[in-house]
Amino acid sequence: MDSASDVLSWILLALGGGFVFVGGLGALRLPNFYTRMHAASLTDSMASILILLGIMLQAGWSLAAIKLLAILAFLLLTGPTASYALANAALLSGLKPGSSADESKEN
Amino acid sequence: MYYIVSIAILITMALALARALLGPSVYDRVLAVNMFGTKTTLLLSVIAFLYGRPDFLDLALTYALINFIGVLAVLEFFQSRSIRRVNNRVDGN
Amino acid sequence: MVILFAVFLLTLLVLTAVAIVRTENLFVAVMLTGIFSLLMAANFFVLDAADVALTEAAIGAGITTVLFLGALALTAEHEKSVSAGRWLSMGVVIVTTLVLIYATFDKPRLGDPQAPVHLHVAPWYLDKTPEIIGIPNVVTAVLGSFRGYDTLGELFVVFTACIGVLFILSGRRGRHLPSNGRASSSTDQGLGHHLIPKVVGRLLIPFIVLFGFYVQFHGEYGPGGGFQAGAIVAAGIILYALLEGETQALKAVPLPALMGMVVGGAMLYGAVGIAGIVLGGNFLDYSVLADNPVTGQQIGILIIELGVGIAVCGALLSIFHAFAAREPS
Numbered sequence: 001m002d003s004a005s006d007v008l009s010w011i012l013l014a015l016g017g018g019f020v021f022v023g024g025l026g027a028l029r030l031p032n033f034y035t036r037m038h039a040a041s042l043t044d045s046m047a048s049i050l051i052l053l054g055i056m057l058q059a060g061w062s063l064a065a066i067k068l069l070a071i072l073a074f075l076l077l078t079g080p081t082a083s084y085a086l087a088n089a090a091l092l093s094g095l096k097p098g099s100s101a102d103e104s105k106e107n
Numbered sequence: 108m109y110y111i112v113s114i115a116i117l118i119t120m121a122l123a124l125a126r127a128l129l130g131p132s133v134y135d136r137v138l139a140v141n142m143f144g145t146k147t148t149l150l151l152s153v154i155a156f157l158y159g160r161p162d163f164l165d166l167a168l169t170y171a172l173i174n175f176i177g178v179l180a181v182l183e184f185f186q187s188r189s190i191r192r193v194n195n196r197v198d199g200n
Numbered sequence: 201m202v203i204l205f206a207v208f209l210l211t212l213l214v215l216t217a218v219a220i221v222r223t224e225n226l227f228v229a230v231m232l233t234g235i236f237s238l239l240m241a242a243n244f245f246v247l248d249a250a251d252v253a254l255t256e257a258a259i260g261a262g263i264t265t266v267l268f269l270g271a272l273a274l275t276a277e278h279e280k281s282v283s284a285g286r287w288l289s290m291g292v293v294i295v296t297t298l299v300l301i302y303a304t305f306d307k308p309r310l311g312d313p314q315a316p317v318h319l320h321v322a323p324w325y326l327d328k329t330p331e332i333i334g335i336p337n338v339v340t341a342v343l344g345s346f347r348g349y350d351t352l353g354e355l356f357v358v359f360t361a362c363i364g365v366l367f368i369l370s371g372r373r374g375r376h377l378p379s380n381g382r383a384s385s386s387t388d389q390g391l392g393h394h395l396i397p398k399v400v401g402r403l404l405i406p407f408i409v410l411f412g413f414y415v416q417f418h419g420e421y422g423p424g425g426g427f428q429a430g431a432i433v434a435a436g437i438i439l440y441a442l443l444e445g446e447t448q449a450l451k452a453v454p455l456p457a458l459m460g461m462v463v464g465g466a467m468l469y470g471a472v473g474i475a476g477i478v479l480g481g482n483f484l485d486y487s488v489l490a491d492n493p494v495t496g497q498q499i500g501i502l503i504i505e506l507g508v509g510i511a512v513c514g515a516l517l518s519i520f521h522a523f524a525a526r527e528p529s
Binding site: 018027037051074 | 119
Binding site: 143154163168170 | 212258
């Protein structure tokens, strides 16, 4: 039983690490602000869920697991909200989605 | 096991920093700072378990809450700045 | 492995610092300062200094960014370029850097077990804390009891900073009322008409304040204490001010209450010290506060941490309101 949960948390942590790296790479390489936001929000939600679940399996039933659950809940609550607010602010100030390359918009 | 994940998160932090340094528009930089904050939260959680000190998770919890406040403050700043610009334009005309 | 993490984080730190200095847009500099503070907190954490990392997290990432943005809203966003005297300042910086690097050659290596601090002071604290004070977190024991005088000084430095900022910024309060028909001041409405951040923020504020209280009272068992807790509670109320507008936040926690908190917290600390004298010991000697000296120490540390937390929270909120209340000219 122990080794099964170890293998499972290994897989979750490896997948989470992969998602984090892909999200970071996307935030660097994608051409436009809104597409970069897609990549960054990937790290906020999917990678956090996988990594924190992987660690929770290692922690067992303890106070640490409850704290990790709280961290996950707050990250899932605030991450998408921050993305929404940022995209809203960018849209309202005139940054247009769909342009393929960056205009140098130094507001 | 934890080492690989922490290395992946550290590399992503470097990528986010690159975006913060490069990003042509101001919103790219805010996006990079927000991403950096959540990566720091994850890094602190992983390293807390790497060191075998689960009571350090309070720091990760603090960051998860405080990062949000920083981003909202930035947006408030943008909004007040755009209202000021509108007012200045109205006054100037 | 710790070395690898620390070197990587420090390299990122140097890159960020160079970028902060080189950029001319002050808003970019503020964002990069946020990243700088996050890197410092991660660095402290990797070096196993949890209390310091928590303080850096609470104050550097959230509150400092908010205050810098408040200052930016009142001034310009682009740095004025200065071209005179550059070579002289570059020379001074290089000479100082070389002198400092030369001075570090005399230091013992990081973590050297034969260093004087590890042979004399640290083992004494680690041995004596369980028998004199009896709490698990040695950092709080040192901060609150063994070096309580220093912490009293720190608290009064925070108090003085708050008073200084209020002297400088509160002068023009009278001109704040809008007199013409333009749109109401932007800080009055806050982000109120954005529904999603408002709802999520309202959900979060009680948790942030509750977490601040947890950090305050848990400071004897884990990382925490008064400074961190005050910053976290202040951050929660600043979130409320950002969402609902500054006038609402002033109705919730009015300015006289904030001044009362700042003064009350500092005086609470001093009162514990004087209580030590009155009950027969020295100034800030907590052993005389109860029948059992160990219980007296714990009660003393609890009360002074409470004083520190209240004062820091009041100070940060007063400074925030002082920034937010001024209209840019």
